[in-house]
Amino acid sequence: MRLYKKEGDTLKILCFPGEEVEKGDYLAIEEDGRCLLVQVIDTQFANIPGMLEELLRDLAIRDVAEGEDVDALDVGSHLAYIQDARLLVCKVRGALKAGRPTVERWLPSRVHSKIRSLKLSELLDILGLPGELPIELGWGRDGSHVSIDAKDLDGRLNIITGKKGTGKSHLSKLLALGLVDYGATVVILDLNGEYVNLGYTPEGEKNEYYDRIVVLRPGGNFRVSLAQTSLKIIMGILVHTFGLPGTSAREFRRIWSHLKAQNNLSMKALGEAIRVWKCNELVRDALYSRYYALVSSGFFTDDDGEAVDLADVLKRLDGGGLLIVNLRDLSPSHRRMVVEYVLEKLVELLSSWDSGAIFLFAEEAHLYMRETYWDDVITRMRHLGVFTTFITNQPDSLGENVYRQADNIFLFNFTNQRDLEMVSRASSIDAETVKLIANELPPHHCLILGYVVRDHPVVVKVRALNVQTMGRTRLFFASMPIVRAARSSASQRAS
Amino acid sequence: MTAQLNYGSTPTYSFPSAELVPPEKFIELSLETLSNLNGSLRPILDPLEAQVDGLMEEPPLELAKPELRAIPLSPLREKCVVVASDSSSIKIGETRQGVLCAIRGAIVWRQGDKYRYLRVGPLPYHLTYESGARLLRRLQRRYLGVSGSLNTQNSSTMQIQLSAILDYWLQLSACRMFDYSVVLRDGSLTARRGDALGNALQKLLDTARGQGNTVLGLSKESRLRLNGYRISDLTSSCRPPYLLELKGLKPSRQLRLLGRVYLARLGLEPYTFRLDIDAGLDEHVGVDAVRRLLHNDTIVQGYPETLRLAHILSTFTAAEVIALQRYVCKRCGLEILPRPSIRRLLFGPYGTGWEGVA
Ligand SMILES: Nc1ncnc2c1ncn2[C@@H]1O[C@H](COP(=O)(O)OP(=O)(O)O)[C@@H](O)[C@H]1O
Ligand SMILES: [Mg+2]
Numbered sequence: 001m002r003l004y005k006k007e008g009d010t011l012k013i014l015c016f017p018g019e020e021v022e023k024g025d026y027l028a029i030e031e032d033g034r035c036l037l038v039q040v041i042d043t044q045f046a047n048i049p050g051m052l053e054e055l056l057r058d059l060a061i062r063d064v065a066e067g068e069d070v071d072a073l074d075v076g077s078h079l080a081y082i083q084d085a086r087l088l089v090c091k092v093r094g095a096l097k098a099g100r101p102t103v104e105r106w107l108p109s110r111v112h113s114k115i116r117s118l119k120l121s122e123l124l125d126i127l128g129l130p131g132e133l134p135i136e137l138g139w140g141r142d143g144s145h146v147s148i149d150a151k152d153l154d155g156r157l158n159i160i161t162g163k164k165g166t167g168k169s170h171l172s173k174l175l176a177l178g179l180v181d182y183g184a185t186v187v188i189l190d191l192n193g194e195y196v197n198l199g200y201t202p203e204g205e206k207n208e209y210y211d212r213i214v215v216l217r218p219g220g221n222f223r224v225s226l227a228q229t230s231l232k233i234i235m236g237i238l239v240h241t242f243g244l245p246g247t248s249a250r251e252f253r254r255i256w257s258h259l260k261a262q263n264n265l266s267m268k269a270l271g272e273a274i275r276v277w278k279c280n281e282l283v284r285d286a287l288y289s290r291y292y293a294l295v296s297s298g299f300f301t302d303d304d305g306e307a308v309d310l311a312d313v314l315k316r317l318d319g320g321g322l323l324i325v326n327l328r329d330l331s332p333s334h335r336r337m338v339v340e341y342v343l344e345k346l347v348e349l350l351s352s353w354d355s356g357a358i359f360l361f362a363e364e365a366h367l368y369m370r371e372t373y374w375d376d377v378i379t380r381m382r383h384l385g386v387f388t389t390f391i392t393n394q395p396d397s398l399g400e401n402v403y404r405q406a407d408n409i410f411l412f413n414f415t416n417q418r419d420l421e422m423v424s425r426a427s428s429i430d431a432e433t434v435k436l437i438a439n440e441l442p443p444h445h446c447l448i449l450g451y452v453v454r455d456h457p458v459v460v461k462v463r464a465l466n467v468q469t470m471g472r473t474r475l476f477f478a479s480m481p482i483v484r485a486a487r488s489s490a491s492q493r494a495s
Numbered sequence: 496m497t498a499q500l501n502y503g504s505t506p507t508y509s510f511p512s513a514e515l516v517p518p519e520k521f522i523e524l525s526l527e528t529l530s531n532l533n534g535s536l537r538p539i540l541d542p543l544e545a546q547v548d549g550l551m552e553e554p555p556l557e558l559a560k561p562e563l564r565a566i567p568l569s570p571l572r573e574k575c576v577v578v579a580s581d582s583s584s585i586k587i588g589e590t591r592q593g594v595l596c597a598i599r600g601a602i603v604w605r606q607g608d609k610y611r612y613l614r615v616g617p618l619p620y621h622l623t624y625e626s627g628a629r630l631l632r633r634l635q636r637r638y639l640g641v642s643g644s645l646n647t648q649n650s651s652t653m654q655i656q657l658s659a660i661l662d663y664w665l666q667l668s669a670c671r672m673f674d675y676s677v678v679l680r681d682g683s684l685t686a687r688r689g690d691a692l693g694n695a696l697q698k699l700l701d702t703a704r705g706q707g708n709t710v711l712g713l714s715k716e717s718r719l720r721l722n723g724y725r726i727s728d729l730t731s732s733c734r735p736p737y738l739l740e741l742k743g744l745k746p747s748r749q750l751r752l753l754g755r756v757y758l759a760r761l762g763l764e765p766y767t768f769r770l771d772i773d774a775g776l777d778e779h780v781g782v783d784a785v786r787r788l789l790h791n792d793t794i795v796q797g798y799p800e801t802l803r804l805a806h807i808l809s810t811f812t813a814a815e816v817i818a819l820q821r822y823v824c825k826r827c828g829l830e831i832l833p834r835p836s837i838r839r840l841l842f843g844p845y846g847t848g849w850e851g852v853a
Contacts, residue, residue, distance in 0.1 A: 051812075051813075051814050053812050053813075054812045054813075054814045054815070057807055057812065060807070061612075061804065061807065061808065064610050064800075064804070065603065065609075065610035065611060065612050065804055066609075066610075066611060066612075067601075067603075067610075067611050067612030067613055067614060067808075068612070068613050068614070069614045070517050070518075070613070070614065070615045070616070071614075071616070071617070072517070072522045072618070073522070073525065073526075073617075073618065073619070073822065075616075075617045075619075075815075075818055075819055075822050076818075078818035078819070078821045078822045078825075079814060079815055079818035081818070081821065082814050082817050082818045082821065083814060
């Protein structure tokens with residue numbers, strides 16, 4: 001390989017057949033004890049003069065004539081070699097001086113610099129990764145093992161994004177279990193109920209995580225009592241999820257204080273109080289309709305034995321565990337209600353704890369998180385110790401603010417330019433890198449950007465997991481026999 | 496590293512004719528000249544520097560008193576083979592002892608509506624002042640088989656002679672491959688007195704005639720001059736295609752005209768070329784050959800497609816020059832010396848990268 005030229009912050013390197021280099025790979029440009037670390041973000045054909053002429057001639061001849069070449073010295077193979085020369089478009093990612101990272105940058109000599117492929121494992125070594133708490137992610141293209149440091153997710157905001165089916169949820173499972181391995185508490189907002197079987201092996205046996213996983217199904221094994229619920233939480237639900245107007249909200253506040261003073265906070269008492277409360281009939285109607293919404297959700301119970309206290313659950317998971325809130329089969333408003341409850345409850349719990357933090361994984365959060373939470377997640381909740389990972393196949397569903405504040409991005413394949421545009425706005429990554437690499441990522445391969453890789457974008461093939469990564473899948477054709485039966489009976493009737 | 500003279504098993508080619516054997520001597524001598532090559536190479540990538548063709552063009556023929564006669568042409572509907580050949584040479588670098596050049600040539604023939612070709616090369620040669628002349632004499636003995644001198648004045652003329660000998664071999668092969676065909680060659684049918692290639696041309700024409708073939712020489716640039724004017728500017732009121740016969744040509748003392756000289760406008764487009772037809776044939780036989788050419792080949796911009804393909808097939812591209820440099824350097828373990836102008840040429844005015852070839 002030879003350095004060819006520099007355009008802005010881009011270096012172009014000439015590379016001949018046999019020097020197998022691909023997008024995402026790193027090269028070391030070494031010279032006098034100094035070394036530039038550059039990453040290949042694109043490969044092009046070298047613009048060798050006459051090449052176009054060559055190809056045109058070849059085409060023109062091949063179309064009209066066929067014949068024999070007496071190329072006794074096989075110069076043709078050398079021509080093919082030249083024709084296949086490629087130009088590697090590279091970005092400078094870092095530099096070393098006497099083996100140590102330096103912020104200095106320089107223009108390497110074309111004549112004296114030596115360029116070689118850098119194994120991904122070498123790069124990670126240089127970056128001092130993965131550090132103390134490795135989470136094994138998979139492999140680089142050259143077979144190097146790639147691990148990240150669990151510590152680098154601590155206190156951070158992460159985004160996992162990419163097209164559907166590329167492996168986002170799979171990676172988030174891997175990260176979540178990796179965190180649990182180091183004793184972290186992880187809460188997952190499981191939109192599609194696909195995390196619920198993480199406690200089993202693919203063969204259906206209980207695995208080592210089985211005892212450290214709690215799956216909560218709202219309205220099923222996850223019901224709460226009003227007594228455990230603060231006014232703030234219930235107001236949040238009524239106003240934000242069920243759209244209770246201001247006047248009625250004020251009236252509700254009074255009813256709540258009244259019941260609380262009597263130590264009589266229950267659904268039954270609440271319904272009764274609304275019925276007899278002295279107030280405008282419109283207000284009563286408004287309160288009633290919200291009350292019935294709460295009742296019909298089945299999320300609230302007056303049975304203390306049945307009610308789940310999240311504080312207890314988290315205590316049980318102390319020392320590492322996974323709390324999965326299965327949002328599958330919930331209506332959109334019930335989903336929002338449950339999430340509102342869970343998030344506010346977590347914040348409450350964390351504010352009263354001295355230490356402790358929670359890693360939150362949220363799949364397609366825009367489907368259940370209200371607007372105002374976005375900034376909350378980034379600031380207040382983060383401050384209190386809720387460290388969120390957003391998982392989405394719609395990058396524009398996350399606010400601009402989320403991207404600006406994101407520390408780490410795990411980017412799977414996207415072909416849509418707009419999606420890539422959105423992602424590339426995040427932190428320190430140049431748009432070119434994101435676009436050129438991400439649109440050619442195969443499934444299960446992800447481009448890691450940000451702090452976890454010290455701003456050295458790395459492509460990794462994510463490893464498989466020895467757990468059941470699929471939840472129960474509701475299949476359309478599972479209902480076929482019934483349909484068939486109905487049709488056959490119909491046809492019987494017709495005959 | 497020393498090149499091995501013995502180049503192993505020569506691949507077998509499905510040659511179009513049994514009489515046609517690969518020009519082994521050319522290959523053998525190519526390797527022989529490379530075997531004495533060592534040290535370093537200054538590659539040439541400037542196309543102008545690399546091209547030496549045209550350096551030895553024949554001197555202009557001055558027409559004293561012109562006698563022009565227009566001969567209208569119509570295609571003669573008789574099936575025959577049109578066969579053309581061309582060769583080219585290129586300088587690919589300089590060594591301490593001499594120059595490195597390469598030659599290549601091709602025969603193209605049209606049979607029915609198909610073009611077929613046989614291409615020989617590229618073959619690189621290391622020409623030094625002493626070895627060059629010896630090399631040419633050996634090729635002369637082997638392929639020309641006639642006496643006469645060769646221009647070994649300098650490396651450029653030697654290079655041109657080298658490709659001219661290959662060209663001769665290709666034309667002779669073409670003449671032997673077919674009967675009653677139209678044989679096209681690039682260049683006139685003019686011979687220098689005492690010149691080996693001139694003598695060979697005479698022999699070629701005789702051979703062609705012996706098999707009923709007609710040799711036509713087409714010159715891309717007419718070097719005929721009429722009172723200082725380029726004669727290719729002459730036109731006729733005659734409807735194309737036509738020939739303009741030039742009578743009363745007085746070649747200089749050193750030149751022999753082996754053909755009748757015409758100005759040919761073979762297509763409707765306003766392009767004319769000098770056309771020499773074997774003078775050993777009756778005039779009407781020669782004209783009929785041109786008419787058969789019109790029937791059996793495609794004429795594009797006044798030029799036969801077969802000859803154009805032969806030209807294209809033998810010309811070197813810049814990439815091929817680089818490939819040849821790489822080949823020679825790899826084979827002989829040469830060090831490539833940087834040349835500032837190369838980089839500029841390779842990468843435009845701002846690129847200053849890459850010395851030589853990997
Ligand atoms: N690294 C991987 N190794 C093996 N299987 C994987 C991997 N990543 C994803 N899969 C499988 O591919 C399918 C789609 O992955 P998933 O994570 O659900 O995609 P996404 O969440 O991006 O839509 C799932 O069946 C998953 O188990
Ligand atoms: Mg998913």
